[in-house]
Amino acid sequence: MTGPQNVGFRIPIDSNGLQVNFCKNPVCPNFGRPADVERQPRGFQQASSQDVYIVAGASDNLHIKCRRCGESPPIKNNLAIREEIERMSDYLKPDQEPTCPNTSCDNRLIGISTPKAYQSFGKTRSGSQRYRCRLCNTTFSVSSNPSS
Numbered sequence: 001m002t003g004p005q006n007v008g009f010r011i012p013i014d015s016n017g018l019q020v021n022f023c024k025n026p027v028c029p030n031f032g033r034p035a036d037v038e039r040q041p042r043g044f045q046q047a048s049s050q051d052v053y054i055v056a057g058a059s060d061n062l063h064i065k066c067r068r069c070g071e072s073p074p075i076k077n078n079l080a081i082r083e084e085i086e087r088m089s090d091y092l093k094p095d096q097e098p099t100c101p102n103t104s105c106d107n108r109l110i111g112i113s114t115p116k117a118y119q120s121f122g123k124t125r126s127g128s129q130r131y132r133c134r135l136c137n138t139t140f141s142v143s144s145n146p147s148s
C-alpha cells in the first residue's frame with residue numbers, strides 16, 4: 001500500500017467505486033448509502049448540508065454514526081475489502097481450461113476438451129497429460145489437478 005489513503009478525507013475514499021462505509025441496518029433509510037468522504041462543515045446552521053453520518057471514535061477505532069437510526073458501524077478500509085472480495089471471487093472462478101500455448105495459433109482460445117482441436121500425446125515424466133495442438137503442432141502438458 002502507498003501510505004494512508006484517507007489523507008484529507010474523513011473516511012477512506014472509495015476503491016474503484018467500492019465504498020463500504022454506510023449504515024448496516026437493513027431497515028434504515030440510510031442502509032447502503034455511503035457516507036460522504038469530504039470533511040463536513042461545522043455548526044448547526046449547516047445541519048441540512050451535513051452528511052447523514054457523523055464520524056466518531058478514537059483515531060484508531062473510528063466509526064460512522066448514522067443520524068437516522070443511531071447504528072455506528074466501524075469504518076472499514078475499502079481497498080482491503082475489495083482485495084478480500086477479489087481473493088474470494090478468484091477462488092470461485094472455474095478453472096480455466098488449458099489451451100494451446102502458442103499465442104499466434106487459432107487454438108489459443110480453444111480449450112483442450114474441444115473435439116478435434118487437440119490430440120493427446122502421451123504423458124510427461126511427472127505424469128501430466130500431454131497434448132498436441134492439431135493446428136500448429138505445439139505440444140504442451142497439463143498438470144493433473146488432484147482436486148478434480
Ligand SMILES: [Zn+2]
Nearest residue numbers: 023028066069
Ligand atoms: Zn441507519
Ligand SMILES: [Zn+2]
Nearest residue numbers: 100105133136
Ligand atoms: Zn496451436
